[in-house]
Amino acid sequence: MSAPSGQLGGSFGRGLPGWARPREEELAGAGRTRLIETTLLLLVGLVLAIATVNDVVRQVHVNHRLVADLRSWRQYTGHAYKNLSVEQDFYGHTTRDIVCGNVAPGAPKERTQLCLVLSGPVVAGRRAARGGFYLPAKVEDIRSYRYACYGSARSAGLCPR
Amino acid sequence: MSAAAPSVRGGAGVRLDWWAPALAGLLAVLLAAATAEIVVDGAAGHSALIPKSPPIAGWLGGIGERLGYRVFLIAVLVSVVAYAGLLALARRARRSATRGSTISTRAALALIAALHVIVFIGPILLSTDVFSYIAYARMGVEHGLNPYLHGPSSIAGDPVYVYVGHDWRDVATAYGPLYTLLSYPLAPLGLVGAVWGMKVLALAASVGTLALTWRCARARGLDPLWAVLVIGLNPLYVIYGLGGAHNDLIMLLAMMTAVSLTLARPGGGPEVASGATAPSGGRPAPGARREASAAAAIVAGALVKATVAALLPFMIVSRRRLAPILGALAALAAGAAIGYLAFGIHGIDVVAALNRDAAFVSTDSFATEIAHLFGKPGVFPVDHDLLKAGLVIIVAHLLWRTWRGYDWVAASGWALLAISVTSTWLLAWYILWPLPLAVVTRDKRLLVATLAVQALFIVHQCTPLLAPVA
Numbered sequence: 143m144s145a146p147s148g149q150l151g152g153s154f155g156r157g158l159p160g161w162a163r164p165r166e167e168e169l170a171g172a173g174r175t176r177l178i179e180t181t182l183l184l185l186v187g188l189v190l191a192i193a194t195v196n197d198v199v200r201q202v203h204v205n206h207r208l209v210a211d212l213r214s215w216r217q218y219t220g221h222a223y224k225n226l227s228v229e230q231d232f233y234g235h236t237t238r239d240i241v242c243g244n245v246a247p248g249a250p251k252e253r254t255q256l257c258l259v260l261s262g263p264v265v266a267g268r269r270a271a272r273g274g275f276y277l278p279a280k281v282e283d284i285r286s287y288r289y290a291c292y293g294s295a296r297s298a299g300l301c302p303r
Numbered sequence: 304m305s306a307a308a309p310s311v312r313g314g315a316g317v318r319l320d321w322w323a324p325a326l327a328g329l330l331a332v333l334l335a336a337a338t339a340e341i342v343v344d345g346a347a348g349h350s351a352l353i354p355k356s357p358p359i360a361g362w363l364g365g366i367g368e369r370l371g372y373r374v375f376l377i378a379v380l381v382s383v384v385a386y387a388g389l390l391a392l393a394r395r396a397r398r399s400a401t402r403g404s405t406i407s408t409r410a411a412l413a414l415i416a417a418l419h420v421i422v423f424i425g426p427i428l429l430s431t432d433v434f435s436y437i438a439y440a441r442m443g444v445e446h447g448l449n450p451y452l453h454g455p456s457s458i459a460g461d462p463v464y465v466y467v468g469h470d471w472r473d474v475a476t477a478y479g480p481l482y483t484l485l486s487y488p489l490a491p492l493g494l495v496g497a498v499w500g501m502k503v504l505a506l507a508a509s510v511g512t513l514a515l516t517w518r519c520a521r522a523r524g525l526d527p528l529w530a531v532l533v534i535g536l537n538p539l540y541v542i543y544g545l546g547g548a549h550n551d552l553i554m555l556l557a558m559m560t561a562v563s564l565t566l567a568r569p570g571g572g573p574e575v576a577s578g579a580t581a582p583s584g585g586r587p588a589p590g591a592r593r594e595a596s597a598a599a600a601i602v603a604g605a606l607v608k609a610t611v612a613a614l615l616p617f618m619i620v621s622r623r624r625l626a627p628i629l630g631a632l633a634a635l636a637a638g639a640a641i642g643y644l645a646f647g648i649h650g651i652d653v654v655a656a657l658n659r660d661a662a663f664v665s666t667d668s669f670a671t672e673i674a675h676l677f678g679k680p681g682v683f684p685v686d687h688d689l690l691k692a693g694l695v696i697i698v699a700h701l702l703w704r705t706w707r708g709y710d711w712v713a714a715s716g717w718a719l720l721a722i723s724v725t726s727t728w729l730l731a732w733y734i735l736w737p738l739p740l741a742v743v744t745r746d747k748r749l750l751v752a753t754l755a756v757q758a759l760f761i762v763h764q765c766t767p768l769l770a771p772v773a
Contacts, residue, residue, distance in 0.1 A: 164623045165708030175704070180748065187755060190724070193672040194759045198766050200675060205770035 204230060207239060210264040215241040218258060218271050225250040229283060237261045238294075239269075242283055245276075253279050257288075259295045275301055327392050327406050331414050334385035334536060337378040338418055341542060342425030343367035344374060354431040355466055357494050363425060372767040382538035383761060393532055408528050415513065415535035419545065423506050427498065428546030429731075431468035436486055436550060437497045438463045439476045443483065444490035450476040450483060451649035462494050475649075477656040480642030481606035482550055501548045508552035509535075509545055512739060515559035519743040522566040530742035533750065537738065539757055543731035550608060551732045557604025558611050559739050562712055564597035565618065594622055595630025602634035606642070609653050610722060610736060613698075614715040620702055621711035661687065663728035667763055670727045682727045690725040697721045716740030716749045724756060734760055 208228060216222050226243040227250070238261045244253035255277040260269040273293025281287045291301035345353045346363035350370040393406050427433050438458065439450035446458050454473040455464055464472070476483060489500035513531045520530035534540055544552055598618060604611035619627050642650035649655075664671060664682050670690055674682050698721070701714040716737040723733040734757050741750040 158623060162623065164621060168704075168708035183748065183752060187752070189673070190669055190756070190759055193669065193676040194763050196676045197672040198763060198769070201766040202769045205766070209770070 206264060207237070207269070210267055210269050211239050211241045211260050214260055214268045214271060215243055215258055217268060219243065219245075219256060221245075221247075223247075227251070227283065237263070237269075240283065242277060251280060251282075255279070255283075257283065257295075259293065259298075259300070261294065273297070273300075323392055323396065324406075327389060330385040330388045330392070331410070334382055334389070335414065335417055335421065337381040337385065338421050338538075338541060340367070340378045341370065341375060341428065341546075342421055344370035345426045345428055348426075352429055353426055354429075354434070354468070356427050356434075357462075357466070357498060359495055359498050360424065360426040376765050376768050379538055379542065379761060380765065382542070383758070386536050386538055389536060390533060393529055397526055397529055406528075406532075411528055411532055415531065418536065418541050419506060419509060422541055422546045423502055425546070427502075427548060429543055430547035430549070431466065431471070432550075433498065433501045433548045434463055434466035435468065435471050435476075436478075436482075436501060437489065437494070438467050439478075439483060440486040440490040440497065444487050449646055449649065451646045451652075463497075466494075474659075475656075477660050478550060478608060479606035479638075479653065480646055480650045481603060481638060482553065482608065483650075484641070484645060485553075485607070498548075505545055505548040505550075505552050508556040509540075511556045512552065512559050515556070515563045516739050516742060519559065519563050519566055522563075523743055523745070525743060525745070533742045534738055537735070537757075539731050539760070540735050540738065544735050547732065549732045551735060554604050554608040554611050555736070555739055557600050557607060558614060561597040561600035561604070561614065561618070562740070562743065564593045564600060565622075591624065591626035594618075594624060594626040595633070598627035598630035599634035602631050602638060605653075606638045609657055610719065613718045613722060614711075616698075616702060617705050617711040617714045617718065620705045621714075660728060661691075661726070665728050665730065667731075667760065668727045668729035669724050669759075670729075672763070687727060690727065694721055694725045697725075710744050710746060712740050713744035713746040713749050716744060716753070720749070720753055720756065729760075731760060731764075 208230065211228055211230075212226055215226055221243065223243050226241055228242075229240040231238055238259060240257050240259055242255045242257040244250070245256050246253045257275050257277060258271040259273040259275075260271050262270050262272070271293075273291070273295035275288045275291040275295045277283060277287050277289075285300065286302055288295075288301040295301065342360075343363055344350070344367035346360040347367045347369050348364065352370050352372065352375050389406070393411075396406060422428070435455065438455035438461070441461055441463055442448040442450045442453065442455070442458050445461065448457055452475060454471070454475055455461075455467045456472045458464055485504075486501075489497040489504075492500055513535050516530050516534055517527040520527040543549075598615065601611060601615050601618065605615075615627075615631055619631075639651045668682075670682050670686060674680070674686065698718055701709075701717055705711050705714045719736040719740065720734075723729060723736060726733065734753070737749065737753045741753045
């Protein structure tokens with residue numbers, strides 16, 4: 143390739159062959175490359191926008207369910223405790239969430255805990271408790287600690303026996 | 304932002320209505336007020352958005368109320384709308400060649416300065432990173448520990464320890480030795496003095512970046528006021544970057560120093576008078592010493608935060624001279640020697656730090672969002688490999704374009720944008736990296752893409768606004 147007029151001539155650049163010298167303007171074909179790049183950029187932008195909106199919608203649903211779950215536990219138990227623990231299915235494979243809280247006033251998890259298995263749609267800001275179980279004080283919600291399973295918790299085998 | 308002007312018809316035939324200056328003034332007030340709201344409410348303390356901090360803005364504490372997510376996000380959205388409106392007005396007026404009647408240079412610079420001052424006098428916003436910086440400095444100066452070997456948990460009795468983020472207490476520093484040494488003089492100032500020192504560093508770096516951006520835009524025949532408006536009013540830059548006193552601003556300063564050196568001409572005047580196509584850098588080529596200095600500035604920036612090293616291959620491929628290679632090698636040798644003498648071999652093991660950070664995953668990253676889109680719970684190791692492969696392809700393509708004459712500054716900006724978008728650990732201040740480059744290049748797609756990515760980030764942040772009240 144011969145040296146086009148668009149090449150730059152630095153002291154080192156002058157020692158390079160024509161095709162390797164720095165250029166003032168892009169070589170021919172840049173317009174087509176630019177078109178392809180722009181198309182790809184738009185596609186990537188579209189994917190990012192869809193992913194962002196999808197994630198926002200997913201999080202809003204998760205938050206919506208979370209608020210309904212907390213409200214439902216308080217209504218079922220009659221305790222207006224602030225500190226409840228919630229185990230959610232974040233990825234929408236099921237609508238089942240488990241909400242646990244103390245059966246008597248005290249620091250979080252310092253009393254026997256009542257856990258409700260909530261599922262189904264949010265109706266009037268609440269969800270239905272279709273089962274549940276208990277946990278001893280001062281333990282995390284691990285299957286081996288659960289006892290007195292009833293309803294859907296029992297049929298789903300959430301308790302060890 | 305300026306005195307009202309009568310309706311005029313600009314050079315491009317755009318009618319500048321009487322309301323444009325009034326609207327610009329209103330948007331400027333909104334932008335300043337929204338920023339002030341965040342700062343004043345943040346100073347009240349006890350907020351999940353404001354890191355626990357020593358009392359540096361106590362005198363503002365009685366004015367505002369505790370900063371909640373809703374107020375914060377509404378203030379950010381107001382800032383974004385005001386920012387977009389001001390840019391639209393500035394662009395419209397620029398096209399009409401009668402900008403002075405809508406946004407005067409003096410008023411625009413005054414607004415940028417006001418935003419900087421508002422954020423500077425307030426508390427540290429949204430991130431505990433600055434306390435990690437201080438902890439690493441105090442580890443070296445006050446406790447004789449190597450911050451490249453130990454995390455802040457090794458100084459659990461130090462007053463700064465309680466302010467370091469939980470996730471970072473066992474993590475050794477990932478920053479370059481130049482930054483660590485730069486932070487050392489702040490350690491003996493005490494905790495409050497060091498926080499103010501960090502804020503001063505961030506402020507100075509921001510002012511320097513804006514000044515160099517102005518210079519670069521003018522050297523390239525672009526509108527310098529437009530360029531500094533895009534950066535200096537940017538809500539992510541002001542609230543997240545400057546508000547958190549992040550060392551990314553120092554990295555940006557080194558980056559723009561390098562770009563400025565490649566564009567500077569001894570005689571002054573614009574580098575490129577006009578032209579639709581992007582030139583591959585300075586024309587006529589600046590002196591070898593300037594190019595060597597530019598490459599050295601990039602290496603210095605990488606010794607603050609490694610990301611900026613992405614510019615170096617593009618500069619070298621564009622210039623094809625020995626000077627930048629020699630400048631980079633000399634700076635690297637000097638930096639490595641200083642790093643080794645100060646911190647041993649761990650002080651110059653940048654690859655280990657980068658590999659460690661590349662494994663982190665944040666919920667705000669686009670990689671995580673795309674994983675959720677495809678029904679996956681998150682990013683898996685194979686996804687990291689795919690993202691790295693994608694980044695390699697993008698960089699290779701950009702290098703090929705640069706070889707063929709594409710603007711190396713724009714190519715560098717695309718590379719930085721690609722790094723932030725493909726990163727699984729995305730933070731607001733990472734998507735500031737390409738912004739100064741985007742405003743000093745003629746490839747407008749880079750600026751549009753950068754602002755679009757920032758907009759998507761903000762949209763993702765706004766989820767709590769849509770949540771029902773518990």
